[in-house]
Amino acid sequence: xxxxxxxxxxxxxxxxxxxxxxxxxEVVKELRVEATEGIRLVEEILKGKSYREIPDIASRMxxxxxxxxKVSSTQAVEKxxxxxxxxxxxxxxxxxxxxxxxxxxxxxxxFFVLPDFLGYESVLSMLPKYEKDVKKALKMxxxxxxxTEIIGGRSVHPVTPIVGGFSTLPTKHKLESLLRVAKEFKxxxxxxxxxxxxxxxxxxxxxxxxxxxxxxxxIPLLEGNVTLLHGSSFPPEMYCDFIKGIRVPYSTARxxxxxxxxxxYMVGALARINISxxxxxxxxxxxxxxxxxxxxxxSPFMNNVAQALEIIHFIDEAISLVEKLIESQPSxxxxxxxxxxxEGVAATEAPRGLLIHxxxxxxxxxxxxxxxxxxxxxxxxxxxxxxxxYVPQILNLPRDKMTLEAEKLVRAYDPCVSCAARFxxxxxx
Amino acid sequence: MINKKPKVGIFSxxxxxxxxxxxxxLEDQILDLLSKVDIVDFRVLKEEKEKVPLDIAFIxxxxxxxxxxxxxxxxxxxxxxxxxxxxxxxxxxKFLVKDFKxxxxxxxxxxxxxNAQPLDQYVTVDYYLYGCPIDKNEFLxxxxxxxxxxxxxxKSYNVCAECILHEKACLIEAGLPCLGPIIRGGCNxxxxxxxxxxxxxxxxxxxxNIDSLIEIFQxxxxxxxxxxxxxxxxxxxxxxxx
Numbered sequence: 001x002x003x004x005x006x007x008x009x010x011x012x013x014x015x016x017x018x019x020x021x022x023x024x025x026e027v028v029k030e031l032r033v034e035a036t037e038g039i040r041l042v043e044e045i046l047k048g049k050s051y052r053e054i055p056d057i058a059s060r061m062x063x064x065x066x067x068x069x070k071v072s073s074t075q076a077v078e079k080x081x082x083x084x085x086x087x088x089x090x091x092x093x094x095x096x097x098x099x100x101x102x103x104x105x106x107x108x109x110x111f112f113v114l115p116d117f118l119g120y121e122s123v124l125s126m127l128p129k130y131e132k133d134v135k136k137a138l139k140m141x142x143x144x145x146x147x148t149e150i151i152g153g154r155s156v157h158p159v160t161p162i163v164g165g166f167s168t169l170p171t172k173h174k175l176e177s178l179l180r181v182a183k184e185f186k187x188x189x190x191x192x193x194x195x196x197x198x199x200x201x202x203x204x205x206x207x208x209x210x211x212x213x214x215x216x217x218x219i220p221l222l223e224g225n226v227t228l229l230h231g232s233s234f235p236p237e238m239y240c241d242f243i244k245g246i247r248v249p250y251s252t253a254r255x256x257x258x259x260x261x262x263x264x265y266m267v268g269a270l271a272r273i274n275i276s277x278x279x280x281x282x283x284x285x286x287x288x289x290x291x292x293x294x295x296x297x298x299s300p301f302m303n304n305v306a307q308a309l310e311i312i313h314f315i316d317e318a319i320s321l322v323e324k325l326i327e328s329q330p331s332x333x334x335x336x337x338x339x340x341x342x343e344g345v346a347a348t349e350a351p352r353g354l355l356i357h358x359x360x361x362x363x364x365x366x367x368x369x370x371x372x373x374x375x376x377x378x379x380x381x382x383x384x385x386x387x388x389x390y391v392p393q394i395l396n397l398p399r400d401k402m403t404l405e406a407e408k409l410v411r412a413y414d415p416c417v418s419c420a421a422r423f424x425x426x427x428x429x
Numbered sequence: 430m431i432n433k434k435p436k437v438g439i440f441s442x443x444x445x446x447x448x449x450x451x452x453x454x455l456e457d458q459i460l461d462l463l464s465k466v467d468i469v470d471f472r473v474l475k476e477e478k479e480k481v482p483l484d485i486a487f488i489x490x491x492x493x494x495x496x497x498x499x500x501x502x503x504x505x506x507x508x509x510x511x512x513x514x515x516x517x518x519x520x521x522x523k524f525l526v527k528d529f530k531x532x533x534x535x536x537x538x539x540x541x542x543x544n545a546q547p548l549d550q551y552v553t554v555d556y557y558l559y560g561c562p563i564d565k566n567e568f569l570x571x572x573x574x575x576x577x578x579x580x581x582x583x584k585s586y587n588v589c590a591e592c593i594l595h596e597k598a599c600l601i602e603a604g605l606p607c608l609g610p611i612i613r614g615g616c617n618x619x620x621x622x623x624x625x626x627x628x629x630x631x632x633x634x635x636x637x638n639i640d641s642l643i644e645i646f647q648x649x650x651x652x653x654x655x656x657x658x659x660x661x662x663x664x665x666x667x668x669x670x671x
Contacts, residue, residue, distance in 0.1 A: 016441075049655050056628050060522075063447020063562060107453065124463060134460075142456035153623040155454060156447040156562040160623055167624035333624075 007403055013112065013415050019406060020250075021391055028392050033384040033410075035253035046370040051077050051339070051361055052163055058357065059157045061372065064107075064416050066157045067100030067148055068221075068350040069357075073372075075222065076357040077163050079344030081365075083337045088330035089165050090222070091321045092151055095178070096158065097221050097348075098318045099147030102185065103155065104351035105269070105307045106144060108414045109196050110137035113304050116408050117199045136192050143185040147318065150178045165334030172329060179322045186315045190283070196308040197291045201301040202405065206389050208264060208298065208382055210271035211243075213349050219276045219313060221349045228258075228265070229274050229296060236347030239356055245373070255381040256373065264382035267353025267375045268414065269306035270297065281316035284309050300386050301412045339365040350375050352414050376415045383413050435484035435576065438470035440504065442490030442497050443545065444522070447562035448515035449489055455565050462569070465576060483507055485575055489514040489563075491521045491545040498551055505552035510575060513547070513554045514568075516561040516630050520663065521547040556581070561630035564616055584615040587634040588627050592618035600626050601645060606654040610645075611637035629656045633664060 003023040010017050022030040042061050046054060058073035059066045071093050078085070085093075110133070111123045120126045127134055145155040150170055152158025160166045170178065214233070215224035226242070227233040234242055243265075245254040258265055265271075273280070274296035280288070287293070287309060295306075341363040348355050353375030360369040386409060394405045441449055455462065469481055486508035492498055505511055513519045522545055548554050556575075558568055574581045588609035600607040600621055607626035609618065613634045620627050633639075639661050646653055 050652065053628075053655060060445050060447070060561065063445035063450045066445070066447060111453075124468065127460070138456040138459070141454075145454055145456075153625070154619055156450050159620045159625045162625065 005399070005403070007406060010407055010410055013411055017410065017415055019387065019410065021387075021406075023395075026395065028388065028395070031384060031388045031391060032250050033380050033387065035251040035380065043370040043372060046359075046367050049367050051081065051359075051365045051367070054359065054367060055161060055163065056157075058372070061374070062416060063156055065100060065104055065350050065352065067152065067155075068097055068348060068355060070152075070158055070161050071097055071222065072346045072348040072350075072355055072357040073359075074161050074163055075348065076344040076346035076359050077361065079346060080342035080359055080361045081163070081337055081340060081344070082342060083164055083335060085165060085335060086330060088325060088328065089333075089335075091325055092166065092169070092330065093161065094222055095318050095321050095325075096148060096151040096161070098314045098321075099144055099149075099151070099155070101221070101314055101351045102144035102311060102318075103141055103148065104414075105311050106137055106141045108351075108411075109304060109307055109311075110134070110140075110192070112411055112414075114195070114199075116404070116411060133192070133195060136188055140185060140188050140192060143181050143188070146181050147178060147185070150174050150181070162334065164337055165332075167333070169330055169333045172326065175322060175326050175329070179319065179326065182315060182319045182322060186312075186319065189311050189315055193287065193308040193311055196304060197287060197293075199304070201299060201305065202408065203299075204301065204386075204390050204393065204409075205298040206300075206386055208266055208385070209258060209261075210274045210296070211258075211265050211267050211354055211378070212271040212275050213347055213354060214272075214275050217279055219272055219279050219310075219317075222346075224347075226347050226354065227275055229271070236345045236356070239345065239347065239358075239373070243373070243378070245377070251380065253374075253377045253380060255384075256378040257381060264385050265378070266300065266303075266382045266413075267378050268303055269310050269351075269353075270300070270303040271353055272349060273306040273309060280309060281313045283316055284313040287312060300383075300409060303412050303414065307414070339363070352376055352379070352416055354378065374416070376413075379413050379415065383410065383415070434465070434467045436469050436481060437466040437485045437487070438483045438504070438508070439468070439487045440470065440489070440500075442488065442501070442518070443493040444490030444515070444517045446489070448518075448558075451562045451565045452487075452568060455569060458569060462572065480507060483509070485510045485512065487512045487514050488548060489518055491517040491547060492551065493545050501548055501552055510555045511548070511552065512556045512558060512571065512575075513549070514558050515563045516559065516632070517545070518548050519554075519557045519559055520632055521545045521550070522561070557583075559613055559631040560616055564619075567615060584613060585635050586614045587637075588612045588614050588616065588618050588621065588631075590614050591616070592621045594618075595622040597622055597624070600624070601649060601651070604649060604651060606646060606651045606657070608642070608654070608657055608660070611639055611642050611660075626654075628654070629660055633660055637664070639664065 005021040007019040018034040020032045054077050055070050055074045059070040061069045115122050115126055148155040153160045160168055210229040213220055213224040214227040225233045225235055242259055243256050244259045245256050248255050277295040343360045345358045356373040358371040359367055362368050390409055394402050486504045516522050571581055591614050592609055605626040608629040609621050609627040612627055612629045613631040
């Protein structure tokens with residue numbers, strides 16, 4: 001008997017994603033992860049625009065992780081123009097980006113993931129019993145947004161990052177309140193993450209490869225080489241030699257494969273932690289011990305756990321960076337530069353994983369070519385492979401239970417389809 | 430609408446979803462807000478239920494396919510009040526130029542329209558919340574007004590009118606391509622007040638004089654930004670439409 005299961009427009013994720021499973025005699029014959037988000041062709045919009053307009057447009061790739069898109073596009077343009085920032089301005093960018101990550105992780109874990117595992121339809125229906133926890137999560141979300149706002153001026157599409165630095169710097173007074181906010185966040189987080197660590201993740205593993213930016217001794221977000229868990233490491237400029245995008249007829253977002261092995265890979269918190277878990281902060285490492293967590297892990301569900309660890313790690317990182325800045329404030333908000341012809345690639349870590357912004361700029365400062373590779377687009381093929389293995393395991397469950405379990409796996413990836421769906425003509429940049 | 434819980438849906442078309450994130454960013458008010466209404470559809474938080482008639486539909490994003498045209502028409506028929514959320518829904522997001530007709534239409538997307546369209550190209554919109562993203566407090570204000578059955582007044586002043594209150598030096602005089610003089614206010618000059626030029630995400634203010642701003646830019650040797658060129662096109666097509 002043939003049957004088709006369609007999980008259409010999966011709720012509690014960003015953007016529109018549909019999973020279609022074709023069954024033949026109760027065996028999975030075909031399984032597709034379909035990005036059905038409307039197309040927005042951001043790279044095409046960027047062409048011909050002035051270098052100074054790029055960050056404003058690129059930020060609109062995604063309203064959930066606009067901070068990292070704004071900063072990465074700024075960084076790529078700066079590389080093309082040969083601009084180098086003083087250390088203090090780099091710190092400020094890093095804290096800004098951490099604010100975005102914390103906000104995104106809190107939203108995903110406490111508002112999308114938690115209801116699934118506690119057996120509620122939504123965070124709204126969780127309210128009567130878990131009011132204290134929901135309010136705590138909202139408070140953390142708010143504090144994370146304040147971190148972004150103090151530096152960026154606004155949390156969704158921050159305004160202050162510009163090519164060459166910032167339009168305005170926070171005053172010392174503002175930095176001091178930033179420190180208080182960060183410490184308050186940490187206090188709340190230390191308790192809240194226990195709820196995530198105590199969830200029982202479904203037992204499912206599939207060996208795959210992981211890709212993230214890494215640097216000796218740190219878990220970097222804005223610098224470093226791109227590293228494969230099972231293999232080599234390469235500078236951002238060489239990304240085309242290592243990964244390739246392919247177009248699939250059923251998706252408005254491209255799929256990505258490792259060029260050599262033609263196999264899928266995963267990016268995101270789990271990739272970062274799998275590759276750099278030794279560099280977690282001391283407080284984050286204590287959670288590893290308390291909950292007996294082991295990395296590298298090959299369970300995509302552990303992406304949730306990795307995000308919770310990152311909440312602790314990155315708030316520690318933010319606190320130490322703000323302290324450094326209070327001691328030694330940046331002397332000026334931007335560096336001077338000349339417009340020149342050039343090409344720049346930024347490889348950074350978005351909340352959902354490796355993000356690449358690549359621009360070619362002509363001598364008039366206008367964009368000739370652009371390429372943006374988002375984490376969710378890179379994850380789609382790996383998610384599809386995971387589902388192909390996972391769905392047969394849960395096929396004997398009642399249909400609604402099975403659907404929920406499949407959705408849980410999709411949500412563990414924290415997909416953000418609005419970023420991923422841009423379906424452009426392949427440019428050879 | 431005072432005596433019963435109004436049924437509300439929040440929907441998303443082609444967009445970055447930043448406007449919905451702005452709603453979720455009302456951390457201090459959102460629980461109270463949601464308790465005053467019956468949220469029947471909000472995919473980012475919960476599963477879509479069967480279609481029920483709505484009192485208010487909030488829609489973010491622009492229309493890029495026939496499928497989305499159908500969805501918006503259905504929502505209009507199904508809702509007493511329809512609110513366009515953010516620049517994409519209000520103007521098609523054209524200040525970021527979502528004009529696809531010059532580009533090769535990807536073969537697999539046969540349904541795609543050649544142009545990103547605002548909601549009012551296909552349906553009547555009752556209220557517009559401008560901005561990219563929307564201002565969360567403006568959303569709150571509109572939401573409260575609708576709950577008590579009041580009609581909020583649109584803002585008639587430009588961005589400069591609010592910028593002046595921050596007592597900051599004029600960015601145009603500093604050589605930046607700030608669009609503040611011709612753009613609809615209401616954002617509390619969030620960009621120019623931190624030294625970043627206005628890029629025009631709230632659309633043209635009433636009686637915006639684009640030509641005069643271009644003249645001022647030329648006088649200050651400021652390159653006319655692409656955002657302005659497209660607002661100009663938008664104004665032209667608006668005039669032709671009338």
